Amino acid sequence: MPASEADYGDLIDAIYEAAAAPELWSRTLVQVADYVGAAGGMLAFHDPSGPGSFIITGRLREDLDRLYIKQYTRNPYAVALARAPANRLILANSLVDVAEVRRTAFHADILAPQAISEMLVAVHPSLTQRGSSGGVSFALTQAQSDYRDEIATRMRRLVPHLARAIDLSLQVGRPSAKASEAASLLDALSGPMLLVDARGRIVLANRDAEALLSQVDGLSVGSPDHSVLCASLGSETRKLAGLINACLTVNVEGHRHPGAVRVTRPSGKPGFLVVATPLPAALTASWGALQQARALIQIVDPAAALELQAALLGQAMDLTQAQVRVAALISAGLSVPQAAELMKLAPTTVRTHLARCFEKTGTHSQVELARLVASLPAAVPSKRES
Incomplete structure (x- = not known):
C-alpha cells in the first residue's frame, strides 16, 4: 500500500532524530525500510586500510556484522561504489557482474543467508574518498526486486534527508571513531576482556583476549560464525552460555552484580574464572558500531x-x-x-x-x-x- 504523507512526515522526523542521536540509526533504518518496502537497511563505511570500517544495521542479521567487518569490507559492491557518484540512488547490481558475485564467498556468507537479491544504495561523499566507500543501502529480496522501481521512487525522496542526517551525525560523533575509542579502552585495561551483544555473540575482543583465545587452552570461539565463547568441556560450555544468558536477562539498573564460572584448561594449568557483567544500554549507546554491546566478559587467570x-x-x-x-x-x-x-x-x-x-x-x-x-x-x- 502507498505510504501516506503522515507516514512520510514521521519518517523525516525520525531521520533527523538519528542525526542528533546516532544510537537511533538502527531503529531509523528499520523505519525507512518499512516505508519504502525493503527487507532492511544499513549505514556503512568501508575503510580500505581496515580499522575505520563500521556498519550499523536495521533488521539485517546482526550476527553477520562482525564477519562482514572482518572479511568483507572490500566486497565487489564496495569496490564499485568507491567510484560511484554521491547522493544519487543506485541499483547496486548495475555496477557489478551479478553472476560473478554469486560465485564469491561474500555472497555465500553475507548475501545468501539474508536472501538479499539487490541493494539500493546512496553513496555519501564524506564517507567516499581515497578508495573508501560508504553511505546507506537497503536490501531487497527477490520478491521485492520485482517492485524495485516503485521502491526506488520512494527512496529518492529520502536520499537528500539521509545525506544531511549523516553529515550531522558525523559532526556529533563519527560511529567508527566511537567504536575505535571503545576498542582502545578495552585494550588499555589489564587482562582478557570481551564485549557481547544481546544474543551472547562477541562484538569486540581486546588484544589480551585474542591472544588467550588463540591458544585454545580451555577457551575458544565457536559457531555460529566463530562469535560465541566456548569451553573445551561441553559441560562448561553450557555453564558459560548459562552465565552469559543470565547476565543478559537481568535488570542492569537494579542488579549490577556479576556472575562467574570456572573453566578447566586441558594443559593442566590452573583454570580460568570467567566473569560476566551486564552493561546498561545507555553506556554503550554512544559507541556507534558497538552500540549492540550488552555485557562485559572478563577472563581471569588467578595464577x-x-x-x-x-x-x-x-x-x-x-x-x-x-x-x-x-x-x-x-x-x-x-x-x-x-x-x-x-x-x-x-x-x-x-x-x-x-x-x-x-x-x-x-x-x-x-x-x-x-x-x-x-x-x-x-x-x-x-x-x-x-
Whole structure:
C-alpha cells in the first residue's frame, strides 16, 4: 500500500532524530525500510586500510556484522561504489557482474543467508574518498526486486534527508571513531576482556583476549560464525552460555552484580574464572558500531594475577626475581616443598628466599605474606633483573 504523507512526515522526523542521536540509526533504518518496502537497511563505511570500517544495521542479521567487518569490507559492491557518484540512488547490481558475485564467498556468507537479491544504495561523499566507500543501502529480496522501481521512487525522496542526517551525525560523533575509542579502552585495561551483544555473540575482543583465545587452552570461539565463547568441556560450555544468558536477562539498573564460572584448561594449568557483567544500554549507546554491546566478559587467570601482584610487591620492596617467584607461589597456597619442586631448587634455598621476603616486606608468616600480595592490584610492573 502507498505510504501516506503522515507516514512520510514521521519518517523525516525520525531521520533527523538519528542525526542528533546516532544510537537511533538502527531503529531509523528499520523505519525507512518499512516505508519504502525493503527487507532492511544499513549505514556503512568501508575503510580500505581496515580499522575505520563500521556498519550499523536495521533488521539485517546482526550476527553477520562482525564477519562482514572482518572479511568483507572490500566486497565487489564496495569496490564499485568507491567510484560511484554521491547522493544519487543506485541499483547496486548495475555496477557489478551479478553472476560473478554469486560465485564469491561474500555472497555465500553475507548475501545468501539474508536472501538479499539487490541493494539500493546512496553513496555519501564524506564517507567516499581515497578508495573508501560508504553511505546507506537497503536490501531487497527477490520478491521485492520485482517492485524495485516503485521502491526506488520512494527512496529518492529520502536520499537528500539521509545525506544531511549523516553529515550531522558525523559532526556529533563519527560511529567508527566511537567504536575505535571503545576498542582502545578495552585494550588499555589489564587482562582478557570481551564485549557481547544481546544474543551472547562477541562484538569486540581486546588484544589480551585474542591472544588467550588463540591458544585454545580451555577457551575458544565457536559457531555460529566463530562469535560465541566456548569451553573445551561441553559441560562448561553450557555453564558459560548459562552465565552469559543470565547476565543478559537481568535488570542492569537494579542488579549490577556479576556472575562467574570456572573453566578447566586441558594443559593442566590452573583454570580460568570467567566473569560476566551486564552493561546498561545507555553506556554503550554512544559507541556507534558497538552500540549492540550488552555485557562485559572478563577472563581471569588467578595464577597470572598473583604473579603480577607479587611482581608489584617486588618492585616496591626490592625483591629479586627469585624472591618474587617464591612470594607468588606461596601466596597461591603452595607449600615450601611444592614451590621448590616447581622452581627446581632445594627446599632450603626456597626457605632462604622466603625468609628474605619476610624481612623485606615486614611480614612474619606465609599467611601474612599472602595477604599482602593479594591486597595489591594486578598491574604490570617494569621488569627487574634478579
